[in-house]
Amino acid sequence: MTPTQPAGPWSRRTFLRRTGGLAALGAFAAACGGNTGRPASGGGGGGGGSNTVLSQWYHQYGETGTKEAALKYAKAYDKAAVNVQWTPGDYASKLASGLLSDKGPDIFESQLNIAMVQSKQVVPLDDIISDVKDDFNANDITTNTVDGKLYGIRMIDDPQLIYYRKSLLDKAGLKPPTTIDELITAAKALTNKNMKGLYAGNDGGLAMGGPALYSSGGTYLTQDHKPNFTGERALQAYSKLHELYASKSMLLGAPTEWTDPGAFINELAAMQWIGLWAMPAILKKFGDDVGVMAFPKLDAQGKDAVYSGGWTQFVSAKSKNVEAAKKFVRWLWIDKTDFQEDWSLSYGFHIPPRKSLAAKAKKLQTGAAAEAVKLAADNGFTDNPAWTPKMGTAFGDMLTNIIKKGADPAAEAAKAKKTSQAELDRLFG
Amino acid sequence: MSAVTESSTADGTKTSTGKGRRRGIRGSSLAFWLFVGPFLVGLLVFGYVPIVWSLFLSFFDARNTVTPTDFVGLRNYADMLTDPNFLSSMVTFTVFAVFIVPLTFALSLGLALLVNGVRVARAFFRSVFFLPTACSYVVASLIWKLSIFNGVRFGLANTVLSWFGIENIAWLSTVNPPWYWIPLVTVRLWLQLGFYMILFIAGLQRIPTELYEAAYVDGAKPGWQVFRFITFPQLRATSIAVLLLNLIAAYQAFDEFYNLVGNVNYARPPLVYLYSVSLGSIQDLGRGSAGALILAVIIMILTLVQSRIFGFGKAD
Numbered sequence: 001m002t003p004t005q006p007a008g009p010w011s012r013r014t015f016l017r018r019t020g021g022l023a024a025l026g027a028f029a030a031a032c033g034g035n036t037g038r039p040a041s042g043g044g045g046g047g048g049g050s051n052t053v054l055s056q057w058y059h060q061y062g063e064t065g066t067k068e069a070a071l072k073y074a075k076a077y078d079k080a081a082v083n084v085q086w087t088p089g090d091y092a093s094k095l096a097s098g099l100l101s102d103k104g105p106d107i108f109e110s111q112l113n114i115a116m117v118q119s120k121q122v123v124p125l126d127d128i129i130s131d132v133k134d135d136f137n138a139n140d141i142t143t144n145t146v147d148g149k150l151y152g153i154r155m156i157d158d159p160q161l162i163y164y165r166k167s168l169l170d171k172a173g174l175k176p177p178t179t180i181d182e183l184i185t186a187a188k189a190l191t192n193k194n195m196k197g198l199y200a201g202n203d204g205g206l207a208m209g210g211p212a213l214y215s216s217g218g219t220y221l222t223q224d225h226k227p228n229f230t231g232e233r234a235l236q237a238y239s240k241l242h243e244l245y246a247s248k249s250m251l252l253g254a255p256t257e258w259t260d261p262g263a264f265i266n267e268l269a270a271m272q273w274i275g276l277w278a279m280p281a282i283l284k285k286f287g288d289d290v291g292v293m294a295f296p297k298l299d300a301q302g303k304d305a306v307y308s309g310g311w312t313q314f315v316s317a318k319s320k321n322v323e324a325a326k327k328f329v330r331w332l333w334i335d336k337t338d339f340q341e342d343w344s345l346s347y348g349f350h351i352p353p354r355k356s357l358a359a360k361a362k363k364l365q366t367g368a369a370a371e372a373v374k375l376a377a378d379n380g381f382t383d384n385p386a387w388t389p390k391m392g393t394a395f396g397d398m399l400t401n402i403i404k405k406g407a408d409p410a411a412e413a414a415k416a417k418k419t420s421q422a423e424l425d426r427l428f429g
Numbered sequence: 430m431s432a433v434t435e436s437s438t439a440d441g442t443k444t445s446t447g448k449g450r451r452r453g454i455r456g457s458s459l460a461f462w463l464f465v466g467p468f469l470v471g472l473l474v475f476g477y478v479p480i481v482w483s484l485f486l487s488f489f490d491a492r493n494t495v496t497p498t499d500f501v502g503l504r505n506y507a508d509m510l511t512d513p514n515f516l517s518s519m520v521t522f523t524v525f526a527v528f529i530v531p532l533t534f535a536l537s538l539g540l541a542l543l544v545n546g547v548r549v550a551r552a553f554f555r556s557v558f559f560l561p562t563a564c565s566y567v568v569a570s571l572i573w574k575l576s577i578f579n580g581v582r583f584g585l586a587n588t589v590l591s592w593f594g595i596e597n598i599a600w601l602s603t604v605n606p607p608w609y610w611i612p613l614v615t616v617r618l619w620l621q622l623g624f625y626m627i628l629f630i631a632g633l634q635r636i637p638t639e640l641y642e643a644a645y646v647d648g649a650k651p652g653w654q655v656f657r658f659i660t661f662p663q664l665r666a667t668s669i670a671v672l673l674l675n676l677i678a679a680y681q682a683f684d685e686f687y688n689l690v691g692n693v694n695y696a697r698p699p700l701v702y703l704y705s706v707s708l709g710s711i712q713d714l715g716r717g718s719a720g721a722l723i724l725a726v727i728i729m730i731l732t733l734v735q736s737r738i739f740g741f742g743k744a745d
Contacts, residue, residue, distance in 0.1 A: 096709065253578075415513075
């Protein structure tokens with residue numbers, strides 16, 4: 001091409017400019033779209049046979065094989081393509097952002113609080129559970145019900161307890177603690193140069209705050225939605241948590257958090273606060289040398305406490321396929337009992353929320369697992385949907401100040417009560 | 430034939446006129462927008478639109494929604510300005526800035542003087558100290574948390590302490606004494622010293638050698654005297670820029686706090702608190718937006734005050 005030749009509409013340079021510009025715009029537009037868990041084009045994906053595409057969000061479970069299991073269930077569904085999004089890290093924040101728009105999940109796991117209902121983030125699921133509602137654990141129904149409507153189908157129940165090494169307690173001449181004072185004594189006795197007595201998280205044991213409150217006879221809120229965590233006995237329980245922390249018998253700075261059995265398995269602590277999900281890994285390491293106990297009662301007037309956590313499946317109200325999402329939830333978490341059994345027992349241990357499934361869960365009928373199930377049945381308490389994350393944050397800040405800073409429990413509880421009351425006033429008028 | 434025509438002016442220089450020139454300008458203009466456009470759109474979409482939207486949200490009760498309808502006026506601002514957690518996050522920032530700003534300034538200047546003074550392998554040393562700047566704050570925080578400052582016997586810091594018979598320290602969990610400041614400050618120093626060192630090296634290289642020669646002729650002694658009366662005054666503009674950037678960066682601290690100590694009230698800088706209020710599980714985007722704008726205004730005021738005090742931008 002000579003220098004004097006007029007440039008055509010698609011010269012090399014023009015072509016590069018235009019296609020480059022388009023590519024840049026395309027890349028930019030793609031970046032704007034974000035990863036919603038859905039494929040770029042409609043249809044396709046998992047099950048096939050339908051143009052409906054559903055996005056299902058999970059947090060990252062620690063137990064090996066769970067992600068593959070979730071993918072297997074999604075693939076087995078043939079009424080819609082289900083794309084599983086597995087979220088490591090801060091799932092709660094990602095989910096909260098995702099629920100602000102229709103780019104988020106169609107189906108997701110979480111725990112219900114009343115703000116989700118008032119903000120119209122979730123849809124009622126009474127119609128898909130009505131014929132089997134009585135087969136679900138009553139606590140699991142209560143924790144997902146607001147104003148008479150049920151918003152979530154419980155997937156798994158995860159009681160949280162204290163695991164201990166029987167041999168270490170025997171060696172120290174101790175019985176499993178039955179009161180908080182005995183727990184403090186045991187933690188001190190089991191502490192040596194290489195091992196601490198108890199591990200309940202690097203935050204000093206905030207996870208035990210709720211159980212400590214219940215062990216004193218208190219609750220987060222009363223039935224008529226009033227703060228109920230500031231009574232004299234509750235304050236005593238918080239002081240005991242500080243006493244435990246100050247005894248220098250708690251493991252702090254562990255590489256893994258309390259939700260992972262690593263610290264206990266690696267013998268950094270003789271006892272650990274953790275959920276039933278860790279039972280298989282712990283039994284594999286220590287066999288019969290493992291016992292479990294509830295958070296012990298504050299004193300003779302108190303009661304043992306087992307927080308029964310877990311995960312619940314919800315359908316986003318902003319989903320473009322609400323009915324299809326409800327059908328999938330019904331299929332997976334109500335109809336497909338084999339998948340529910342697999343999810344509860346094949347990886348970590350969880351109690352199936354369905355009574356009929358829990359009754360035939362053989363892996364939960366012997367040894368420490370059976371003891372955990374019994375403790376959960378006798379002493380379990382679960383989330384109150386009126387207890388919102390804002391109240392939870394205020395409660396956590398209160399505990400941090402009491403446990404770690406040794407602040408006055410009454411003054412700290414008064415601050416948390418003020419925040420909670422303001423939130424309750426907003427929610428219930 | 431080219432459309433460009435050439436003509437000569439009275440002084441003999443040639444100028445281009447005609448269609449070709451116009452096409453050239455159009456071409457340059459197209460290229461400009463092609464390269465700048467996507468970034469400009471990005472700046473608008475991800476920078477200015479969120480700021481304007483945040484301003485809008487700050488006047489509404491925006492819990493669990495970004496399209497609120499319940500106008501609350503200045504209530505969110507009043508809430509944040511009387512929120513003890515927000516105020517205590519400012520205290521956390523102040524403590525952090527008191528540690529990090531002077532330390533970063535002194536150490537990066539010292540490093541720049543050392544590296545600039547070496548005769549051999551200068552590029553190697555510059556690269557070595559600059560490399561951490563390329564590391565992610567999250568990755569560095571995890572290394573600090575899991576390998577160096579974990580609280581058990583096999584953490585690097587505790588292993589070293591054990592050689593001297595000192596018991597394990599739970600670096601990130603102990604409030605009395607507040608050991609958590611050591612990992613928080615050291616990780617940021619490791620990450621950002623190299624960047625500020627490069628700024629100082631650039632400043633050092635702008636100092637005319639004649640100044641030093643003149644000083645030596647006048648009897649100045651190499652070392653502290655030359656640094657005190659020649660080098661440091663000549664680095665005034667760089668020093669002010671480093672201080673300003675450092676202070677703003679300290680205000681924006683998030684990653685290392687979030688990854689090392691989490692959302693704990695005793696070490697919660699403003700951004701971590703605002704994140705938990707607006708984007709965390711609380712999802713109160715109205716209050717979070719109000720807090721973010723209050724923080725932005727504070728940063729602007731402090732920056733302006735600091736600039737005025739140090740005379741930033743004035744001729745030397």
